[in-house]
Amino acid sequence: VDTNKIRLLVAEDSAYMQMAIRTMVKIDPSIQIVGEVKDGSQAVEVARLLKPDIITMDVNMPGLNGIDASRRIMTEAPSVILMFSTTTDKGVARTLQALEAGATDYLSKSSSAGDMDLSSITTQLATRIRFWGLGARPYTTRRMAVPTPTPDTDLLVITGGAGSALAIGALLRDLGPVTCPVVVSHDDMASEVTLSLIDYIARTTRFAVREGGHRAPLAPGAVTVMPAGRDARVRRDEAGRWILDFHGIPPGCGPNFLRSATAAAARLTLACLSGGARQLAALAPSFAEKPVALWIQDPAECAVPDLVAEALALAFPHTRLTSAPMMPAERAA
Amino acid sequence: VSDLAEILAELDALRDAFRADAVQQVGAIADGWAALAGSTADGGIVPGHSAAEALLAESHRLAGTAGTFGLGALSSAAAALEDHLADLIDAPHTVLDRAVGDRYVARMQAAIG
Numbered sequence: 366v367d368t369n370k371i372r373l374l375v376a377e378d379s380a381y382m383q384m385a386i387r388t389m390v391k392i393d394p395s396i397q398i399v400g401e402v403k404d405g406s407q408a409v410e411v412a413r414l415l416k417p418d419i420i421t422m423d424v425n426m427p428g429l430n431g432i433d434a435s436r437r438i439m440t441e442a443p444s445v446i447l448m449f450s451t452t453t454d455k456g457v458a459r460t461l462q463a464l465e466a467g468a469t470d471y472l473s474k475s476s477s478a479g480d481m482d483l484s485s486i487t488t489q490l491a492t493r494i495r496f497w498g499l500g501a502r503p504y505t506t507r508r509m510a511v512p513t514p515t516p517d518t519d520l521l522v523i524t525g526g527a528g529s530a531l532a533i534g535a536l537l538r539d540l541g542p543v544t545c546p547v548v549v550s551h552d553d554m555a556s557e558v559t560l561s562l563i564d565y566i567a568r569t570t571r572f573a574v575r576e577g578g579h580r581a582p583l584a585p586g587a588v589t590v591m592p593a594g595r596d597a598r599v600r601r602d603e604a605g606r607w608i609l610d611f612h613g614i615p616p617g618c619g620p621n622f623l624r625s626a627t628a629a630a631a632r633l634t635l636a637c638l639s640g641g642a643r644q645l646a647a648l649a650p651s652f653a654e655k656p657v658a659l660w661i662q663d664p665a666e667c668a669v670p671d672l673v674a675e676a677l678a679l680a681f682p683h684t685r686l687t688s689a690p691m692m693p694a695e696r697a698a
Numbered sequence: 699v700s701d702l703a704e705i706l707a708e709l710d711a712l713r714d715a716f717r718a719d720a721v722q723q724v725g726a727i728a729d730g731w732a733a734l735a736g737s738t739a740d741g742g743i744v745p746g747h748s749a750a751e752a753l754l755a756e757s758h759r760l761a762g763t764a765g766t767f768g769l770g771a772l773s774s775a776a777a778a779l780e781d782h783l784a785d786l787i788d789a790p791h792t793v794l795d796r797a798v799g800d801r802y803v804a805r806m807q808a809a810i811g
Contacts, residue, residue: 451780
């Protein structure tokens with residue numbers, strides 16, 4: 366065993382998935398598989414024995430399932446646990462249960478749920494293992510230095526990518542008082558994720574939360590989650606209430622929503638988490654027309670750090686970053 | 699150390715092997731569902747019903763692995779059966795509607811050709 370490597374235990378009852386994981390992690394020489402087990406009980410035993418840096422865990426396994434195994438591991442031999450989830454209603458719900466049981470993060474098995482292919486699953490898996498294996502703290506215990514929205518903020522938008530649920534929760538837990546509507550826009554195309562994300566926000570933060578609907582007013586001080594894979598315009602109605610308008614907007618991941626939010630808000634605050642950074646480059650022209658308070662997640666705090674850095678470089682070539690978990694981007698003079 | 703192209707070639711070969719095996723897996727799931735539906739038609743599934751639990755695990759494995767290998771139609775059909783079985787196990791004594799599971803099994807068979 367090479368102690369300089371990230372020591373990985375694979376808990377997976379599908380022989381093909383075990384082989385796939387074994388093949389995928391070859392991309393990163395710093396990852397070493399130290400054990401492979403086929404059920405939750407074995408995962409607990411081997412975790413106790415080998416004390417791996419990280420465990421990839423399937424949710425459903427014979428005997429002890431991945432949720433109960435995670436709970437026992439976190440009690441008996443704490444380790445970083447990366448859940449493999451499926452994107453069905455129950456799959457997402459079970460994954461969030463596993464996170465509450467102590468699992469650290471999750472990765473979707475289903476390339477059918479979005480635009481993932483074997484190449485992106487391989488890259489994401491290795492990236493997550495490296496990120497967590499090198500000692501990053503879980504989002505469930507992480508504090509974010511979230512700025513206080515300025516009093517004139519009339520709309521707060523949080524953008525995240527697939528897998529941002531935990532970071533969204535962490536941000537909302539550390540967010541100070543807000544009087545304006547808060548909208549979460551994420552680019553996960555799996556519709557099942559939306560309801561689970563709403564459930565997760567409701568259970569782990571102080572915010573009232575619901576799914577956005579056509580012409581449903583956005584409640585001030587509450588969180589509205591955009592339906593997955595849907596885009597909308599956001600505007601004020603005659604009564605001055607913020608509403609979402611889905612009419613005539615093709616499916617997508619929020620370009621119309623973000624552009625209309627930028628245009629309609631007197632003072633928009635945009636909190637950008639990891640994958641949500643993809644939207645920034647396209648929004649740059651809108652930002653040039655109207656000031657937006659932009660909070661971005663420190664790339665060092667992101668499971669996929671390059672995403673934020675590259676998007677910012679494209680959108681704001683002169684943006685200077687300070688080192689904080691969540692901070693306003695500063696325009697260089 | 700392998701580069702991405704080598705890894706993807708290995709994964710492609712693994713996917714081909716999985717796809718070939720999946721024909722048998724779908725057949726076993728179809729048989730399992732038929733047996734389950736035949737044995738519980740009048741009383742529903744009770745908690746801890748081992749045949750239902752085993753079928754759920756098999757559907758879960760197939761859904762996850764097929765999803766990873768990009769076989770989306772097979773994955774979603776298997777996941778639908780998995781969720782249906784979970785519903786049946788979670789709601790004991792619900793009268794089992796054979797046609798629902800048959801539909802998912804047919805979707806799996808169509809996906810695997």
